[in-house]
Amino acid sequence: MTSSAAVGGRQMQRSGHQHQRQYSSDQLLVDSFPSGAGGSGKWPQNISSPGFSSSQQVEYSRMLRSAQRGMNGEFMLSMDSAPLMSLRSSSQRKAGDVVSPSELSPGILDLQSFDTELLTDIAAPGFYDVGGRFGNSREHSFDELETGIYSSKQFGKATSMTDSNLPKSFALEKDKPGSVAKIKVVVRKRPLNKKEISKKEDDIIAIEQHTNSLTVYETKLKVDLTEYVEKHEFVFDAVLNEDVSNDEVYRETVEPIIPAIFQRTKATCFAYGQTGNGKTYTMQPLPLRASQDILRLMHHAYRNQGFQLFFSFFEIYGGKLYDLLNDRRKLCMREDGKQQVCIVGLLEYRVSNVDTIRELIEKGNATRSTGTTGANEESSRSHAILQLAIKKSVDTNEPKHFKRLQDGNESKPARVIGKMSFIDLAGSERGADTTDNDKQTRIEGAEINKSLLALKECIRALDSDQVHIPFRGSKLTEVLRDSFIGNSRTVMISCISPSTGSCEHTLNTLRYADRVKSLTKSSNPKKDLSSTAPNLRESTAVPLSSVLPNHPSSENSNIELINETNKFGWPKHITREESPPLNMEYTGREDRQLASSYSNHSNHSRNSSTPEEYDAYEQDKRSMRKAESYLPAGVEHKTPKVTSQTRKVGVYDMNTNSLSSDDYLNYLLKEEEDLVVAHRRQVEDTINIVREEMKILEEVDQPGNQLDEYITKLNAILSQKADGIANLQARLANFQRRLTEQNVFVSSSGP
């Protein structure tokens, strides 16, 4: 399928609003859990035992309060329960045992240790193997399961199992072992919207699906103001044109990963792109489709294996976490000694049918923060994260300490097997789109920028199997930490507009995608070619002034598509009810003290006498590592010795100004990105200038040439060359100075 781009002449393809509700649960097997399952009465009663500190007893009480019943009798588990579980599961501890702060304070459910125990529970490794993938059991072989008819007693509803019920790629996987790439970058082009059509904008994107290539036709002006078109070619893992349905998007992106999450894989799918380009439109149907397939596998291939599906939905707004299924309750992210991340307070719903999941998605979307800005009045300004976790309940061979904890066989904590995270990112231009808005919007923009940069770095590190994953670069990547380690899969969907007015943003989005994919082991050699030759392989003319403005186009504002009825019939535009407190003022002082306090805490942290001190240490350490993560190779982060007085001040300041280092990091990340963009532009300019030089050299050799004209042109060229180099040098020096300052600054604060 090839989509034509019209440049010069107009040729617009209006697929219009293609969405239809595609995900009915009619053909699903529905497992109805007994309404009495779970419940506070099943939790351990012995919290007053000496093994629990008073703060843990408080936590436990909160846990009991937050164990609620959700819609359709679903059982909700608040992660508030984590501290208690952590305490008991981390060792075979007896009541009264001394517990170190590192085990208590972070309040983490020790999923890692649970996972380890679980290994033997999984039928077979290697999900590409049919036997392994479907439990490796003759009793439940794929074919037998799929042709069977299950009784309503067993599954709640009689459903005929035919091959057509199964996702295509599941069947294909057995013929394509190892075919699911660790990182997949997919680009989706949306149709021109009403506004773009009324402004007579052209479709400047041509897609060739069979070669996975995409060309952007950028109109530029020469110095004499004549127009010319520059072609930018990209190759990705898949390119989807405006005719591609959401169902096809699902099949191309998420469907192939689903079997893997039953095999201890953490998968992440996210949409990236400028506001109004279809991120939400693309992302919203995916979790429902995925849940449908997960439930199918649970009810067929993994029947009777104790798998459960858990659903949670939260957002990151202005660097803070809010539960979208619990009235935007503010959440807190913690990390334990094993660096397992836990979102304290997040409600998780155990779900067993698609209708419930649909209701939860609708509820979460309705709660999600959106705001009005100059760019898109219905724009998402938060990152929404929807997680589907496959867990497995503890069987009769459970470890003894569980039995002790759980007061019999009921309400045992399920262990996480795999997870699928769907992320609808805030508009990618938000970081830059701040000039007309208030301080809060600017701060949101900074956080968004930071998240996007950090996300890209994590994905790249992930694919190149780097030991150090810079997930501490942002809240988003910290939250997704467990998706960046171990067995993981990532799908990135870049959503782009076809219109002339969005060309700059489109190129930025594609370059972001390109950089995620480039330098990776699995990247397409063809694409590497285009990456190294900065997308200029087929430039058709020679501009002298080809520096592109690096600011959002005002023409992109107030985007509305042809069909403006709300995308899925679900509410999206909800005004935020509260403004989370923000504290992003940057001062260098705190970083200095932060640096000082870190090394001291390295020695003293475990002896911190109060939970507050220990928390301060943890927070301090995290921020410090964050800063270290982004120092370039060769710039070592030296940790100085400090006096106890310095340490005290440092801890205090970290608690009161904890975001200042984030802000500083944000500066560094943004500068790094800007430098690379400026360098790329400089290379483009140089190529164009060289062409121009060749041209005037040819001209000067022609008989009857105008010497004056040659001299004028040469002067202009040389000035432009010099300006370009000087600008880049200045930017580079500035960036180096910041890095050096950090280094000198840290070193000089030593003895």
Ligand SMILES: Nc1ncnc2c1ncn2[C@@H]1O[C@H](COP(=O)(O)OP(=O)(O)OP(=O)(O)O)[C@@H](O)[C@H]1O
């Ligand atoms: N591929 C597509 N086909 C048809 N309509 C689309 C497509 N992509 C997006 N749209 C429409 O474009 C509009 C904007 O899309 P959407 O809200 O998903 O953008 P977004 O990238 O999530 O924006 P924001 O970052 O502001 O949340 C919606 O009305 C949506 O229905």
